[in-house]
Amino acid sequence: MKKQIGVFGMGVMGQAIARNLARHHYKTSIYNKTTSKTINILKKYPENIEGFLNLHEFVESLEKPRKILLMVSSNAVDTVLEELIELLDENDLIIDGGNSYYLDTERRMEKSAKKKIRFMGMGISGGEEGALNGPSIMPSGDFQDYLEVKEILENISAKVDQVPCVTYIGEKGSGHFVKMVHNGMEYAQMQLISEIYSYLRVSYSMEEIQKIWDRFNMGKMEGYLVKITADILKHKEKDHFLLDLISDVAESKGTGKWTSIAGLDYDVAIPSIISAMQARTLTHKKRFAVTKEYDAKLYDTDIEDLEKAYIFSMMIIYEQGFDLMRTASEKNQWHINLSNIATIWLGGCILQSVLLKDVAESFKKHSSLLLDPSILHELILSQDGNHRILKRMIDKNIYAPVMFSTNAYYEGLTHESLGTSLIQAQRDYFGAHTYQRKDREGYFHTEWKK
Numbered sequence: 001m002k003k004q005i006g007v008f009g010m011g012v013m014g015q016a017i018a019r020n021l022a023r024h025h026y027k028t029s030i031y032n033k034t035t036s037k038t039i040n041i042l043k044k045y046p047e048n049i050e051g052f053l054n055l056h057e058f059v060e061s062l063e064k065p066r067k068i069l070l071m072v073s074s075n076a077v078d079t080v081l082e083e084l085i086e087l088l089d090e091n092d093l094i095i096d097g098g099n100s101y102y103l104d105t106e107r108r109m110e111k112s113a114k115k116k117i118r119f120m121g122m123g124i125s126g127g128e129e130g131a132l133n134g135p136s137i138m139p140s141g142d143f144q145d146y147l148e149v150k151e152i153l154e155n156i157s158a159k160v161d162q163v164p165c166v167t168y169i170g171e172k173g174s175g176h177f178v179k180m181v182h183n184g185m186e187y188a189q190m191q192l193i194s195e196i197y198s199y200l201r202v203s204y205s206m207e208e209i210q211k212i213w214d215r216f217n218m219g220k221m222e223g224y225l226v227k228i229t230a231d232i233l234k235h236k237e238k239d240h241f242l243l244d245l246i247s248d249v250a251e252s253k254g255t256g257k258w259t260s261i262a263g264l265d266y267d268v269a270i271p272s273i274i275s276a277m278q279a280r281t282l283t284h285k286k287r288f289a290v291t292k293e294y295d296a297k298l299y300d301t302d303i304e305d306l307e308k309a310y311i312f313s314m315m316i317i318y319e320q321g322f323d324l325m326r327t328a329s330e331k332n333q334w335h336i337n338l339s340n341i342a343t344i345w346l347g348g349c350i351l352q353s354v355l356l357k358d359v360a361e362s363f364k365k366h367s368s369l370l371l372d373p374s375i376l377h378e379l380i381l382s383q384d385g386n387h388r389i390l391k392r393m394i395d396k397n398i399y400a401p402v403m404f405s406t407n408a409y410y411e412g413l414t415h416e417s418l419g420t421s422l423i424q425a426q427r428d429y430f431g432a433h434t435y436q437r438k439d440r441e442g443y444f445h446t447e448w449k450k
Contacts, residue, residue: 002063003029003050005152007071008080009098010037013124014071016131017097020156022048031058059087065118066092067149074100074254081108090116093145097122099255102173102180109141109172118145123169123179126158126348134158136349137166138182138341140175140334158348165344170334177262177328178341184259184273185321186350187252188402189225191276192313195400196306197229199389202396206241210234212303221310223353250280259324266327270320271409272313275401302392308385309403311355315379316406318342318359319369326367339363370413379410 007018010032021028022045030051032038038051052058059066066088072080077100084094094112096105096119105121112119123138124131137157139146146168154164169175200209213230216222235242256277263270322338329336342360345351362372369375390407393400412418424435425446434443 001027003027003061004063004067005029006031006058006062006066006068008032008058008068008084009071010034010041011071011073012128013097013131015041016128017069017071017124017135017156018049019045020132020134021152024152024155026152026155029058029061031055055083056087059084064089064092067152068092068094069122070094070096070098072098074098074104077104077108081111085112085115085117088115088117091118093118093120093148095120095122095139095149096176097124099123099179099183099253100176101254101258102175102177105140105173105176118142120145120149121173121176123175123182125179125182125345125350127350130158130348130350134165134348136344136347136352138169138175138178138344139166140169140171140173140178142171143168157344160343160347163343165347165349167337167340167344169341170329170336172332172334174329174332174334174336177334178325178336180255180258180262181321181325182345182349182351183255184270184277184324185317186225187256187259187276187280188272188317188320189314189351191279191402192272192310192317192406193225193229195393195398195403196310197233199306199393199396199398199400202398206233206243215303216307216310219307220354221307223355224350226353249283252277252280256280262328263320263324266324266331268320268324268327269409269412270324271405272317272320272402275405279399279401302389305385305388308382309389312379312382312386312410313403313406314353314355315359315369315375316409317402318355320409322359322363323368383410 004027005021006029007014007021008031010030018028018030025048028049030038030041030049035053038053042049042051050061052061062068068084070077070080077096077098081094094117096108100121102121109119120139120141124135126135130136134157137153139153153166158165169178197209200212204212210230210233213233216226217230232243237245256273259270260274260277263274325336325341326338328334339360342356342363346356346360358375359369362369362375366372386407390403393403427433428435428445429448432445434445437444
């Protein structure tokens with residue numbers, strides 16, 4: 001009997017997705033270049049899964065038009081595509097479920113189309129647990145191709161209030177673009193959480209921080225990354241907390257860098273995301289020990305202020321990420337629905353959080369979170385607490401690039417004057433770049449005294 005779908009790539013995510021498909025009664029073929037992985041999976045999870053050690057046999061095992069889900073690293077997709085194209089027939093469908101760069105996805109779509117083979121890009125969020133039990137899924141490409149796999153994707157996705165956490169994102173590489181920005185926002189949230197942890201670590205024991213974090217998990221800070229942080233804080237190896245034994249160096253796999261570059265390419269300010277990316281880069285630099293003395297005592301209101309600071313920063317991070325998606329969508333005519341994206345991120349997703357419910361509702365009516373009176377009111381209420389935390393972080397020499405950049409972003413959008421007139425005057429002075437005036441239309445140049 002021919003199989004309904006094939007999964008190429010048996011890494012952590014590929015294995016989990018294959019098991020998810022089989023669990024939902026889809027007859028699934030699997031293939032991996034390292035044959036031992038395929039054999040091991042079949043030994044553990046044989047039901048509804050058939051493995052192949054030969055690529056041609058893998059392809060021939062699938063019903064037509066074939067559906068093949070690629071779960072390989074982004075730098076391997078081109079090689080795999082070359083191999084598959086030679087074996088596939090017209091109208092077969094390849095779905096790239098990895099973290100590919102969106103422009104590479106569009107190039108691969110064009111290449112496949114020349115062979116009359118269909119190609120979709122599909123972002124998947126949720127890590128191994130999400131892939132196995134229900135991820136958030138962001139597919140893009142031809143809408144008719146999406147309709148062909150819609151039922152499968154909805155069945156294997158996470159559910160929130162019985163609604164599948166999957167939606168058609170748009171044409172071309174928009175699905176991978178949205179996943180890329182998702183990851184950039186993820187970088188910012190992770191850095192934000194680490195900054196709050198660093199602040200608490202100055203004055204509290206790990207046991208005390210655990211209790212504080214449990215409180216965070218019961219309020220508006222609740223979300224996946226906040227939740228797993230509580231587990232991490234409690235994990236011990238013998239008499240030591242594991243967190244104290246892990247090297248203070250952060251790695252990255254490229255999507256944060258891609259998002260940062262996209263912000264520059266589309267002329268969208270995303271300072272919090274860029275700050276988080278650069279913070280990881282900085283951890284690889286040599287540290288210079290400087291003796292610092294300060295009073296480690298925290299104020300009674302610190303915990304409440306930290307909650308306010310977190311809410312303030314997260315809403316600004318969301319604003320930056322969604323602004324980038326909106327701008328790219330308008331420029332590329334992707335017709336992305338921002339509310340739908342926030343909604344599918346409510347479950348099975350690394351970014352899932354209580355705050356995203358407000359974001360999803362806001363984008364039903366507004367193009368920006370800062371145009372929503374209720375969210376703007378929330379930011380105003382949180383700002384005083386945020387300012388107090390930032391002042392104390394300076395006093396205690398805490399490294400907090402994301403928290404300071406989110407505050408600067410908000411200040412930049414809520415001040416009538418940013419001193420930019422002086423920058424324009426300087427540009428005109430040394431380069432005759434001209435400037436605009438408040439009192440009349442047009443562009444002007446001044447012969448400055450030199």
